[in-house]
Amino acid sequence: MEVNDRLDRYCCGFRPDPTESCVENLLHVKCRNDKELLLVHILVRKADPSRLVFIDNSGRPHHPTDNLNFRLVEGIDEFPEKAVSVLQSGCLESLLLHSLYVDREFWESHGGARGLRSLINTVEQRGKIILQHIRDKKLRLNRDL
Template sequence: MSEVFAFHLDRILGLNRSLPSVSRRSEFFQDGQACPVVLWDSSLSPTDNNTHSSVRLTWGQYQQLLKQKCWQNGKVPKAEWGCTEIHHHEWSKMALFDFLLQIYNRLDRNCCGFKPLKEDSCMQQGLKPKCSDQNAVDLTHIVQRRHDRRHLAFIDNKGFFDRNEDNLDFKILQGINEFPESAVSVLRSQHLREKLLQSLFLDKIYWESQGGRKGIEKLIDVIERRSKILLTYINAHGAKVLPMNE
């Protein structure tokens, strides 16, 4: 059900990259329990079976293209820079979003940046021991749209609210030196809780499935704590906060 929360968070932060997700109940599925329904978008680019991505990148390649700031300020990258069609700012938006929700399956599929639980997919698939050669690890779920290959679409947004603050995956932020102003301004405004409550209340089934306002507040508590950690990280690393509207 975290996909539903992720969708609302995405919109409130002004990222607008996640596919719409709502809660629904069906007597034919999960015995009538609430489950997330994601509105699929036919404009998404085809993905391969291994990485579920429309563009294939290893961690090492990704770190290199971050340094080149591909397409920033309309600058056409040189062939030797290793850039893709994806605009530099898209990675900043993804990293911020994934850090707040601790989504690791895009940028850290092997769980190299934190101590995973045995039920985490990287442990189930035996990927954790492969952290010794991180540069060769493929990014996954990196998806563009057919008609707009500069921008990313965030799919499979399963977040984790049970990860302790001393075990957050900071590898997600590695190489990111700029963050979107629209999102950071919301995090700094102290209105994040209010905005999330108003937005999530509109999805009655999700609201009820989380135990009403009390349950929703607990989830927001987690995001607020992580947002404070992220803001501290931004300040400590001298990262820039920029308009990213292109």
């Protein structure tokens, strides 16, 4: 959510840190101008052209929670029911640990479960925030997504 760089090079949060590249390169002033938006880091698969694939997701796990930017989800009026049920279930940590364990090189280079705990806690916290966003906006859940 807070990483608009995937879609828009100019946006790096509501109150970006002065060291953010978008601020250092004087690009942040273009953030709210829709005519300046540049789509980047997106692929469309020929086999499934109706779905966008985001690549190069350089998440910022230490970005302050009170400065998250929901610009990426503006205009989205429904979310996958299965994904939301995972966020609500309380089993996200277990699923993430299992998934990350499959990539042994990544797992070991980050110190295993102990080393990944902080990152996983951040992902869980962000999941709770997106759930609250879905509730606040009364967004629909879609079984087919």
